[in-house]
Amino acid sequence: xxxxxxxxxxxxxxxxxxxxxxxxxxxxxxxxxxxxxxxxxxxxxxxxxxxxxxxxxxxxxxxxxxxxxxxxxxxxxxxxxxxxxxxxxxxxxxxxxxxxxxxxxxxxxxxxxxxxxxxxxxxxxxxxxxxxxxxxxxxxxxxxxxxxxxxxxxxxxxxxxxxxxxxxxxxxxxxxxxxx
Numbered sequence: 001x002x003x004x005x006x007x008x009x010x011x012x013x014x015x016x017x018x019x020x021x022x023x024x025x026x027x028x029x030x031x032x033x034x035x036x037x038x039x040x041x042x043x044x045x046x047x048x049x050x051x052x053x054x055x056x057x058x059x060x061x062x063x064x065x066x067x068x069x070x071x072x073x074x075x076x077x078x079x080x081x082x083x084x085x086x087x088x089x090x091x092x093x094x095x096x097x098x099x100x101x102x103x104x105x106x107x108x109x110x111x112x113x114x115x116x117x118x119x120x121x122x123x124x125x126x127x128x129x130x131x132x133x134x135x136x137x138x139x140x141x142x143x144x145x146x147x148x149x150x151x152x153x154x155x156x157x158x159x160x161x162x163x164x165x166x167x168x169x170x171x172x173x174x175x176x177x178x179x180x
Contacts (some may be wrong), residue, residue, distance in 0.1 A: 002055055003069070011037030014069030014088055018050035018100060034090040036070045043090055048178040051100045061086040063108050064115040064148075065101065065131055066157065067091060067124070072158040075117045075148075078164060092123060098134055105138045113144045119156040120149040 004013040014034040033048020043049055051139070052069045061085040068074040072086035087104060089097055105114060116131045118124035128147055135145050150160045 003073070004055070006035065006037075008036065009040060011032065011035050011040050012070065014052040014090070016047070016050040016052050016090065018048065018096065020140070024037055034069050034088060036068060041068070041083055048096075049090050050096060051104070052090065053104070054084075054086045056085045057083070059083060061109060061112045061114060063087065063104060063112060064117045065127075067119055067127065068156075068158075071117065071119070071157040074161040077161050078157060082141065084146045086117075087123070089127070093127065093130055101131075101134055102138055105140060105143065108140075108143060110142045112142075113146055115146045115148050117148050117157060120151070120153050124149055 004015065005011075006013050015030040015037070016032045016034060017029060018031050018071065031050050033044040034049075034052055035042050035044065052072070053155055055074070060083050061111070062081065064084055064086045066075055066088055068090060069088040072088045076084060077128055085104075087101070108114070113132065114135055116124075116128040118127045122166060128149070132145055135143060150157060152160075177178075
């Protein structure tokens with residue numbers, strides 16, 4: 001129930017919730033939807049942008065924050081690490097999201113890592129600085145902040161995943177030279 005499909009739009013839907021326990025409570029009330037698909041990137045009309053989070057587990061030791069749900073799950077696909085919880089802001093941070101992130105940060109076990117997995121662009125630079133400020137406000141010296149954005153300037157994690165997938169397909173498919 002963390003990611004849904006909208007066949008009418010051919011899109012992926014990421015439900016947002018402002019509930020403190022959304023990461024561990026599948027029944028938390030949804031306040032809005034991030035909608036992503038071919039040529040579609042929007043937020044539900046009348047919805048409130050809070051946080052989309054993957055299902056959490058008490059043993060998660062890594063909290064990854066991305067700009068979009070698609071980038072968050074792309075990050076997971078590229079890195080494939082267990083014990084990782086991902087969160088989406090659905091764009092730039094609004095006034096309610098720092099408080100929600102502080103709650104999510106506060107719930108991470110001692111020694112966990114906080115990861116800035118934003119786009120490698122000016123907006124991502126700003127979000128990474130904001131996340132560093134939030135970690136300082138959280139007063140959690142046991143948590144480390146990792147800036148893990150795509151290496152190429154201007155890219156996001158979905159572009160990295162698509163390039164990696166495309167590269168893998170190219171390597172595995174070798175034309176036989178038939179018809180020469």
